[in-house]
Amino acid sequence: MSAASPRLEALIGEAQRVLAICNACRYCEGYCATFPALQRRLEFTESDVHYLANLCHNCGACLYACQYAPPHEFQLNFPRVLAQVRQQTYRKYAWPQALGALYERNGLVVGLATAASIAFLFIFTSLVSDPARLFxxxxxxxxxxxxxxxxxxxxxxxxxxxxxxxxxFVMGFIRFWPDLGEEPGEFVKPRTFAEALHDVFTLKYLDGGSGDGCTYPDAQPSYARRTFHHFTFYGFMLCLAATSVATVYHYGFGWKAPYALGSVPVVLGIVGGIGLIVGPAGLLWIKSRRDPELVDPRQDGMDVGFLVLLLLVSITGLALTFLRETRAMGVLLAVHLGVVLALFLTLPYGKFVHALYRFAALVRFHLERRRPRPGIAPE
Structure with missing residues (x-):
């Protein structure tokens, strides 16, 4: 698959330059999965660059350790160039591609505008059909x-x-995975699939390589980013579990919602909702304090848009849970549904989609570890 735009071509060229210098140096080889994967290669195709960019967790340790970072004449900024490539990965493999480009440029605005439009549609329809019912x-x-x-x-x-x-998501994956040169069956090999899942659920590569945590938001190692990611990830999973249990209740047992505050789906939803306040709020906080050298500031709209929608989903969901028997319920319901639908519609085009490509990259990393290189035995 050829480069999608002149900007992507320039980015790939810069990434190839950075990767070649890093491959010759190898000072950072123990920091994360990116460097062992990088060192298996003598040259880097565009597909290799996308693969390595999605293995990178942007912990920043390599930038602070790098002897060729600015102001050195080589001007190496490994985390930033791979962050820029990741953004182009989201756009290149998006389906439909036009939506990826729209969200890339205006993530926060598009997300909030979508939520407001859907909420307004629900409120307007209710007002036209039966105004009294809404209030x-x-x-x-x-x-x-x-x-x-x-x-x-x-x-x-x-x-x-x-x-x-x-x-x-499926269309993005079936564009991305074969472009790495892998067969579909390789993705679901039990051992490598399980190892990649372990890396995801433990956030293994957010330990900064040394086990002291990410050098994020600055050069001081910290587990703050890993902690807030855990709150966000497991908060999201608990909310998904709450919806799944409620679905079983409704269609499996015929138990109709709304459910009592002490019921399994409501408890799961409340705990998950708290996680989705603590996690995104914490990530927004450390993002505001981060070293600007670590990231591509053009991604702020996309990243912040995703975190803000997560926050709004949780806040409106918890408010709806505790105020569902009041007159505020109708408007709260419209706003909550608008935010949830906006979040869902933007998932394949923003920050969330990196979970798909990163997981695929981790699966490939574990596949590669077991493949021999010339003159070198596999791990």
Whole structure:
């Protein structure tokens, strides 16, 4: 697959220069998975660059250790150039590609505008059909928010959006994985797949290579980034589990929502919601204090947009949980649904999609470890 734009071509050229110098130096070989993978190569194709960029976790340790970093004449900034390539990876492999380009340029604006538009549509439709219903208080026995919007309508809407998002992820993956030169069956080999999952669930490569934590937001090692990522990741997974349990309750046992505050789906949702406040808020905080040399500032809109939508999903969801029997419920429901749908629709085109490409890169990393190089035995 050829380069998608002149900017990407220039980025690939700069990345190839940086990777070649790093490969000759090898001072940072123990820092993360990127360097062992880099050292398996004598030259770097565009596909190699995308692969290595998505292995990089942007911990920053290599930049602070690098003897060729600015102001050296080589001007090596390994984390930044790979961050720039990652952004182009999201755009290059996005489906439909035009949506990737839109979100790349205006991530925060697009996310908030999408949420506001969907919320306004729900509110406007309710006002036109039955204004009193939107501002009326309903008890749990009356179905609470399902008295405003029928369950089947919400389920159908979220099913359609979820299918589109899954299709976008699948299309991105089937463009990315073969471009690495791998066969589809290689991705699901049990041992390497499990090792990559372990790396993901433990956030292994956010330890800075030395085990002292990331040099992020500055040169002082810290576990702050890893901690806030854990809150965000597991908060998201708990909210997903809450939705899954509620689905089983509804269709498997015929137990209709809303569920009591002490029920399994509600408890999972509350705990996950707290995680999705602590995690994104913490990540936004350390992002505001980070060393600007570590990142590509042009990605701020995309990154901040994703974190802000996560925060809004959690805040509006928790508010809806505790105020669902009040007159504020109708408007809160519209706002919450708008934010959730905006988050889902933007997942394949922003910061979240790096999880797909990074996981694929980690699977390939573990595959490569077991492949012999000329004159060298596999690990």
């Amino acid at each position: 009326q208080a309903y008890s749990d026995a009356q179905g609470s928010f399902y008295a405003v919007l029928p369950h089947n309508l919400m389920a159908g809407l979220f099913t359609a959006v979820s299918l589109f998002v899954m299709l976008a």
